[in-house]
Amino acid sequence: MIRTPLRPLARILRARDRGENPDRIEAENRRLRHERMQDRARQRAEGRLLVMAAMFLVAFGAIGLRMGVLAGTVPEEPTAQARGNPIIGQRADILDRRGRILATNLQTHSLYAQPPQMVDPEKAATELAAIFPELEAEALQEDFTGARRFLWIRREISPEQMQAVHDIGEPGLLFGPREMRLYPNGAVAAHVLGGASYGREGVSSAEVIGVAGVEKFFDERLRDPGNEGAPLRLSLDLSVQAASERVLQGGMMLMNAKGASSVLMDVHTGEVISMVSLPDFDPNDRPRVLTEGDQGDSPLFNRAVQGVYELGSVFKIFTVAQAMELGLVDPETEIDTSGPLTWGRFRIRDFRDYGDELTTRQVIVKSSNIGTARIAQEIGADRQRDFLGRLGFLDPTPAEMVEAPTGAPLLPDNWSEISTMTISYGHGLSSSPLHLAAGYASLVNGGTRVTPTLLRRDRPQQGPRVVSEEVSARSRDMLRAVVTEGTASFGDVAGYRVGGKTGTADKPRPQGGYHEDKTIATFATVFPADAPRYVLIVTLDEPQIEALGESRRTAGWTAVPVAAEMIRRAAPLLDMRPDVASRRPVGVTLTAN
Amino acid sequence: MRSFLYVLSALAVVALGVWAYQENYRTQEAMREVRALHRDIGAAHERLQMLRAEWAYLNRPDRLRDLAELNFERLRLLPLMPDAFGKVGQIAYPAPALPPITDPVEVSSDNAPENPDAPAEETAR
Numbered sequence: 001m002i003r004t005p006l007r008p009l010a011r012i013l014r015a016r017d018r019g020e021n022p023d024r025i026e027a028e029n030r031r032l033r034h035e036r037m038q039d040r041a042r043q044r045a046e047g048r049l050l051v052m053a054a055m056f057l058v059a060f061g062a063i064g065l066r067m068g069v070l071a072g073t074v075p076e077e078p079t080a081q082a083r084g085n086p087i088i089g090q091r092a093d094i095l096d097r098r099g100r101i102l103a104t105n106l107q108t109h110s111l112y113a114q115p116p117q118m119v120d121p122e123k124a125a126t127e128l129a130a131i132f133p134e135l136e137a138e139a140l141q142e143d144f145t146g147a148r149r150f151l152w153i154r155r156e157i158s159p160e161q162m163q164a165v166h167d168i169g170e171p172g173l174l175f176g177p178r179e180m181r182l183y184p185n186g187a188v189a190a191h192v193l194g195g196a197s198y199g200r201e202g203v204s205s206a207e208v209i210g211v212a213g214v215e216k217f218f219d220e221r222l223r224d225p226g227n228e229g230a231p232l233r234l235s236l237d238l239s240v241q242a243a244s245e246r247v248l249q250g251g252m253m254l255m256n257a258k259g260a261s262s263v264l265m266d267v268h269t270g271e272v273i274s275m276v277s278l279p280d281f282d283p284n285d286r287p288r289v290l291t292e293g294d295q296g297d298s299p300l301f302n303r304a305v306q307g308v309y310e311l312g313s314v315f316k317i318f319t320v321a322q323a324m325e326l327g328l329v330d331p332e333t334e335i336d337t338s339g340p341l342t343w344g345r346f347r348i349r350d351f352r353d354y355g356d357e358l359t360t361r362q363v364i365v366k367s368s369n370i371g372t373a374r375i376a377q378e379i380g381a382d383r384q385r386d387f388l389g390r391l392g393f394l395d396p397t398p399a400e401m402v403e404a405p406t407g408a409p410l411l412p413d414n415w416s417e418i419s420t421m422t423i424s425y426g427h428g429l430s431s432s433p434l435h436l437a438a439g440y441a442s443l444v445n446g447g448t449r450v451t452p453t454l455l456r457r458d459r460p461q462q463g464p465r466v467v468s469e470e471v472s473a474r475s476r477d478m479l480r481a482v483v484t485e486g487t488a489s490f491g492d493v494a495g496y497r498v499g500g501k502t503g504t505a506d507k508p509r510p511q512g513g514y515h516e517d518k519t520i521a522t523f524a525t526v527f528p529a530d531a532p533r534y535v536l537i538v539t540l541d542e543p544q545i546e547a548l549g550e551s552r553r554t555a556g557w558t559a560v561p562v563a564a565e566m567i568r569r570a571a572p573l574l575d576m577r578p579d580v581a582s583r584r585p586v587g588v589t590l591t592a593n
Numbered sequence: 594m595r596s597f598l599y600v601l602s603a604l605a606v607v608a609l610g611v612w613a614y615q616e617n618y619r620t621q622e623a624m625r626e627v628r629a630l631h632r633d634i635g636a637a638h639e640r641l642q643m644l645r646a647e648w649a650y651l652n653r654p655d656r657l658r659d660l661a662e663l664n665f666e667r668l669r670l671l672p673l674m675p676d677a678f679g680k681v682g683q684i685a686y687p688a689p690a691l692p693p694i695t696d697p698v699e700v701s702s703d704n705a706p707e708n709p710d711a712p713a714e715e716t717a718r
Contacts, residue, residue, distance in 0.1 A: 090642070100649065100652075101645060101646070101648075101649035104642065104645060104646045104649065105642060105646070106642075106643065106646050107639055107642070107643065182646050182650070184646060184649035184650040184652075184653050185649070185653045185654060185655075186653060186655060188653070188654060188655075238654065239654065242654030242655070242658075243654075243672065246658070493675070494675065495675050496675070568674060568675060569672060569673075569674070571675065572673040572674060572675055572677060572678065573673055577678045578675040578676075578678060
């Protein structure tokens with residue numbers, strides 16, 4: 001840029017010649033220069049303002065556009081983050097207490113047909129019938145040539161069958177992935193697990209839903225994808241369960257019983273270690289519900305939970321324990337057992353005549369109905385009802401199975417004095433073997449209530465107190481005496497100090513009264529009697545054996561040997577070491593005052 | 594000085610652009626890999642599930658019992674009974690392995706043709 005001088009010499013000389021003031025020229029020039037400078041500055045500022053305005057316009061425009069785009073699009077999860085675990089959409093496994101699989105899933109295929117796509121429906125129908133024996137070629141052909149556009153052929157097929165169907169080469173036969181619930185152990189723990197079937201079905205997948213047992217009770221939990229397939233851990237022990245089923249099966253056959261059940265329960269935690277009901281079924285191929293006859297004879301019927309029976313003399317210990325708790329008797333109190341005891345039109349008899357008097361302890365050991373009924377008379381109906389309620393005999397068991405609420409005990413309509421007397425020895429009140437297990441566990445574990453559970457627990461239940469520690473110890477002492485000197489002498493397993501009480505109840509007739517020759521034989525045991533850990537209930541339905549030249553149906557001859565064998569098999573599996581060396585008598589340290 | 598700053602910032606912008614471009618592609622690559630890994634994990638999970646089911650099926654108590662009965666001649670396996678428990682005292686104490694000889698002692702019998710007596714330190718314990 002050429003700077004114009006403020007005092008151009010030519011003009012100044014000229015002005016001097018004319019006698020003008022040359023400073024005015026300088027001032028004029030200076031003014032012009034300033035004007036130009038001002039113009040430039042304004043232009044520049046205006047340009048900057050324009051740029052600023054454009055920038056703001058672009059910025060706000062961008063923000064506005066982005067907001068519009070965000071408002072207009074479907075929300076989407078950010079994909080740029082790697083999640084730790086892809087959600088597992090399978091139904092969760094069911095494990096036993098040691099982590100062995102009781103129920104899991106298997107990926108199989110389903111077979112369906114789309115008749116419009118078929119090339120040779122006749123050939124397809126005949127070949128399918130050859131692969132699957134239960135299908136009929138005619139029916140298939142009718143379906144394939146009819147108006148149907150879609151039909152299921154099989155829900156689950158094995159890989160071999162799938163290959164065979166592939167080999168037909170029919171484009172109208174299609175496969176879909178299908179998840180199948182598998183119970184790898186077959187019939188073991190069938191009643192507890194229940195079974196599963198398909199809910200809503202689609203071509204590419206199907207819902208697996210539980211239909212019974214634990215599978216149905218925990219259906220939501222097992223299907224919830226939020227659990228990421230975390231398995232459900234039951235309290236059952238697979239090997240103990242399998243051994244128990246085997247022993248009970250053998251015992252049922254030997255004793256000619258038509259059904260049997262057993263419950264093995266931890267007395268402190270209330271965990272059910274094994275629960276057997278025979279006859280059983282294979283949950284992989286769950287049989288249909290009986291449409292006629294007694295549902296109680298169906299293999300689906302869980303005798304341990306749903307079967308409510310009058311369990312007989314096993315109840316006597318509750319009566320005696322309550323009387324001891326109330327201070328009415330102690331083990332050496334003499335009880336009048338002269339019989340028969342007549343109350344109104346009822347007569348209560350004993351299996352044998354035990355003389356005029358027995359001590360309380362002898363009443364239990366010899367299982368005297370009369371003695372127990374007399375003790376119950378002293379207790380009274382209200383107190384008995386309250387006590388049995390605290391042991392859980394008045395409500396269905398809270399076991400985690402859908403069948404549990406159906407096993408509600410049958411109580412007398414009117415809890416009269418005669419009801420009190422009969423209930424004292426186990427007649428007139430029907431309950432399930434699981435009730436009995438919980439009742440015995442509550443009584444012998446030191447006297448605090450336990451409720452049965454099918455879930456793995458780590459710590460003992462801290463239930464409300466039912467009887468005192470001392471009464472609990474005395475009850476165990478009596479139960480032990482039943483085995484050492486009483487009706488359950490076959491029940492002694494060396495080293496495990498088994499204590500227990502037998503119960504033989506005549507089966508009630510549907511039309512009223514009792515069968516003469518049909519019994520329910522029950523043996524309720526606790527072992528070891530001095531430091532109880534487990535309660536085992538074994539029930540045989542209509543057992544009958546020939547022994548010593550007589551036909552025998554009592555529990556002492558039938559249920560007791562089976563229970564003893566079960567303890568012999570189960571206890572070592574539960575890490576219990578037989579204590580053969582110390583032959584200490586039970587209860588010496590806990591004598592009565 | 595000013596023009597140097599201009600050049601520098603322009604270069605920085607270019608460098609950032611290049612970096613963002615590369616980062617973008619690397620992210621996409623990583624995401625593809627994650628998807629593939631998820632697919633693999635899913636497949637592995639399915640396979641694992643199948644193997645676990647098979648393992649459980651092969652170890653079902655019925656089968657093990659039948660196998661134990663079939664192979665009784667060879668294995669002599671019986672159900673675990675109370676008499677299977679023993680005492681620690683009934684088990685022979687395992688002989689401790691001899692420590693390696695670190696300071697061999699030369700003895701006069703070293704070069705003898707035959708030495709029927711065991712060395713002293715083996716018998717004394």
